[in-house]
Amino acid sequence: MANMRSFFVWILIFKTCYSLCFPAENDVVINNSSCSLSTVPKNLPSHTHILDLSQNNITEIHIQDFASLHWLKSLNLSSNKISNLARGFLRSNQELECLDLSNNELSSIECHFLHNVTSLKYLDISDNSFLSLTLGKAFRFLKDLEYLGLGSRKTIKLQKNDLKEVSGKQLQEVSIGLKTLSEFDPGTLQVLRTTKLHIVLPSTNKTGLLETVLRDAFNSSDTLKLSNIECYQECSQYINSFKTLGKFSRVSNLLLQDLTLEDWKDLISIAKHIWVSTIKSLSISDMTLRKITYASFECLETTLKTFTLRRIKITTFYFAQSIVYNFFGSIMVENLTISNSGLIFMTCPKEGNIYKFMDFSDNSFNSDFLFQDCRFLNLLDTLILQQNKLGQLFRVSTMTRYMKSLKHLDVSQNQLTLEENSNCLWTNSLTKLNLSSNKLTDLVFTCLPSRLEILDVQKNDIYSVPKELNSLDRLKELYLGANKLANLPDCSNFRNLEILFVEANSFHEPSSSSLQSCQRLTMLNAASNPFTCTCHLRDFSRMKENTHIEMIGWPESYQCAYPDNLKGTLLKDFHLSEVTCSTTLLLVIVLGGMIVLTIVIGLMCHFLDLPWYFRMTWQWTQTKRRAMKTDTHLLTEKLAYHAFVSYSQHDSSWVKEQLLPNLEERGSPLRICLHERNFIPGKGIIENIINCIEKSYKSIFVLSPNFIQSEWCHYELYFAQHQVLSEQSDNLILVMLESIPQYLIPSKYYKLKSLMAKKTYLEWPKDKNKQRLFWANLQAAIGISLTAPTEEVFV
Incomplete structure (x- = not known):
């Protein structure tokens, strides 16, 4: 933990001073601080950007230690025991911008190695063992330098020409540790051109030294930070030194840090001098007061606008608090901070x-x-x-x-x-x-x-935003993160809301419809919620692509928490089909499909006559089923013909041109009995009809309007039906050559009406494509094997 803490402290310092020393998104950072290293590690990654070797035991830097780190931008070697630096140890590090060598054992401030890193912006060589602070000529070439830290643990003198090598540079901040200062030439600090100057004041009580340093510092920078102010018994030296602020000081922002004062009245004495100066901002931090005694303070006219006190410690327990309250109640400043x-x-x-x-x-x-x-x-x-x-x-x-x-x-x-x-x-x-x-x-x-x-109202115990509340029509930003909300808030009471933060709550299935009342919303943070990835979440997961709202943390911080098989899935990668999630759409598709299917079937029935095919196929299967149950061996002993055909003489052309060729000449030839060729001369017509019907396995009746006009056809039908009833067989085959409306059938043909009502008949199709199925059905209805015919079948 110690090494990590030092690393982040270092990074924080760099970030505060210059953002360039803080790791960028793609920077490679190597942290080897507090690892008890005595030398620079070998085989460091060549693409390293930031390297921290602080708080180790390194004593010497060799020329090859960083030779392979061509992309190095920041190097922290502080708090080691380095006493010797190879002259060109940074010659391969042309990209180096931040270098910290503070708190080591360096004795020479010539810093010849700086010739190789002219792009350096941050350099801290404070708290070393320099014998003097006379900067070498190498500092002259640091054209981009913004921060410079100087200082020594040895007793030093600061002379007028010591800082001349940086006198022409416009710096952002200079920090000089003068705690061990023994002599000081007036005007030394005024050669600096810096926005901020930090002086660690000398601890010596040598007469006039502190006053000389402060007078120089007060005229060197717009922002001045003074630290190491210690007056345990008598503070007159410091108090008198602040008299030099006067009305002609350059300082407008004064920061006093690390103060130890004997009494509250000493602070008041210093404050009186500051109040009549040109200072606009006074900040005091890390101050210890040993006691509080009353000191009068008149509310004088002042240019001071801001007064800040941070981390103030009063070591005495009993004191009159009104002394402090009255002081802050009477001072005339615009900005007061006491934290x-x-x-x-x-x-x-x-x-x-x-x-x-x-x-x-x-x-x-x-x-x-x-x-x-x-x-x-x-x-x-x-x-x-x-x-x-x-x-x-x-x-x-x-x-x-x-x-x-x-x-x-x-x-x-x-x-x-x-x-x-x-x-x-x-x-x-x-x-x-x-x-x-x-x-x-x-x-x-x-x-x-x-x-x-x-x-x-982040990080409270809020479960919901009530709908019944006073309207906040002017509210533009609402922060509700880290509460216990189960749903997105309704914006009906916040109609001008532009920014809404509801991260880290208890949302499972937030609906984008909840935000429909947020017409002006431009930014939403709903990250880190336990999203349940179901159909209810689909609209919300598409909000980024379907709206103009900026989603903070998208997509990395929006992940499915439930169900388990989707846990960790990004919401942007979670997809369910529209059909799966919409019952209405599913019903429309199903019903629509059924309607389309019905229409298609209707059209097919209309144009392809499918019912006729179904009916004929059904008749064929039924005929085959009956044929399987028939004992054909007993039947064939007394039969001579496969079928007897009864028809009107007006339909003889169809019988001769269609029926006979397809039954007698194709496939398995059948023996057909016709009255024209098979009635025996000399016998009566009735007798011939009866004999033909009895000698035939089936009786085929070709029905048409002509059929009902024939008297003989009526007889043939009568005898055939009589045989069916007597033998309890199903040997009648009705072929509808032409349709016969029921009302055209004479009443004497009541048997024909009865048969047509309860017996399936075959319809002769006019379409040639259907005729093959018709003949297949007719042959299947007759299908039986007969023995070879004798010469005289009717003898």
């Missing part, structure tokens, strides 16, 4: 204050009476009470009611709750409210100012 300092309360400032910004974050405010009935903060625009111990939201609301200019309030990371029927009295001016990281429930939506434009 991470253990404050438990703050009184209402005095009338006439000009506070516009107040930040009391990371303290211990726990009183519900903070600023209650405070009528003297009329100019306050922003109030930050983040990370305290506030408990009741309605008290926070009443705190603001007299703050007529308040627009931004941050009370996140507290312990806020809200009870039912609480009366919230917000100021009407509030437009931005941060209530994140508290203990609020759905009731919070009943206690909101009506003119809000930005609302942050």
Whole structure:
């Protein structure tokens, strides 16, 4: 953990100073910090961009150590024991931009190796063992240098020409450690051209040294940071030094860090000098006060706009807190920050204050009476009470009611709750409210100012956004992440909403239709929810491609959590067909298919006469079935013909041209009995009819309108049906040559009507394509094997 912490501290420092030293997305980072290394590791990846070798035991850098790292941009060698650097050890690292050699044992500040890295932007060689700070000529060639850190653990002198090699460069920041300074030439620091100057002040009490350094520093930079201010017993030396600020200092932003003061009154004495200077911003951090005693402070006219206190520690336990409260209640600044300092309360400032910004974050405010009935903060625009111990939201609301200019309030990371029927009295001016990281429930939506434009209620215990709430028509941004929402909120009460964050909630199947009321929504963050990938999620998974809404975290942070077989699948890769998910569409397809099939079948029946084919096929199968059950051996003993044909003389041409050729001459020839050729001369017609019917396996009747006009056909039909009844056989075959309407059949043909009503008949098709099936059916109906005929079958 230690080495990782140092690595990220180093990265943070680089990021703060220059973004170029922070790893880019594709940079290769090698972290070998705190690994007890005594030499630079061999075989480092040649494509390394950032290398951290800090906090090891390396004593020497050889010329070949980094020769293969042609793409190296950042190198951290701080906190080692390096005393010797090969003159050209960076000659292969032309891309190097950041180099940290601080806290080592270097004794020479000539830095000849800098000739090889002229593109260097960040260089820190502070806290070494330099005998002097006289920069070598190699610094002259660092044309892109932006940050320079200098300093030595040895007692040093700082002379006027020591920094001349960088005097012509416009730097962003220079940090010089003068803790061990013994002598100083006035004007030395003024040769620098830097936006920010950081001086670690000397610890020596040598008369006039501190005052000389500060006078030089006050005229060297717009932003000045002073650290290592230590006055345990007597602070007069420091207090007098600040007198030099005067009205003609260049400094507009003053930062005081690492202060140890004996008494509160010492701070007031320093503040008095700053108040009458040209400084606009004063920041004090990491300060320790040993005791608090009263010191008067008159509210003088000042150019100071911003006063910041961070990480203030008071070692005495008992003191009059009013001393502190009265000071901050009377100073005339626009911006006040007191953070991470253990404050438990703050009184209402005095009338006439000009506070516009107040930040009391990371303290211990726990009183519900903070600023209650405070009528003297009329100019306050922003109030930050983040990370305290506030408990009741309605008290926070009443705190603001007299703050007529308040627009931004941050009370996140507290312990806020809200009870039912609480009366919230917000100021009407509030437009931005941060209530994140508290203990609020759905009731919070009943206690909101009506003119809000930005609302942050992330990390609370909200299960849903009630529909019955006061309309927030001006709300543009709503942050609901890390709550317990089961559905997307309805925008009916937020009609102007543009940004909605609902990440890390409990959504399973959010529907895009829930956002239909969010007509102006342009950005949505619904990442990291436990999505159930079913049909209900289809529209939501397509929202990115079907709408103009920007999906934050898409697609990596949108994954299926259920069902198990889809767990981890990205929503963009989850697909279900429209038919699977739409019952209506499925019914339309099924019913449509049935309708189309019915139409197709109807058309086929109409144009292809399919019913006729089905009927003929059915007759053929039934005939075959009956034939299998018939004892043909007993039948053939007394039969001479396969079939007797009864027809009208007017239909004889069809019988002779169609029937006989297809039955007697093709396939398995059949013996057909016709009255014209097979009646025995000399016998009566009735006797011949009876003999032919008895000697034939089947009787074929060719039906047509001509048939019912023939008297003999009537007799033949009568005798054939009589045989059927007497022998209980099914030997009649009706062939419908031409259709016969029932009303045309004479009443005496009642038997024919009966047969046509209950017996299936074969229809003669006019279509030649159908005639082959007709003959196949007729042959199947007659199908039987007979013995060879004798010469006199009727003898």
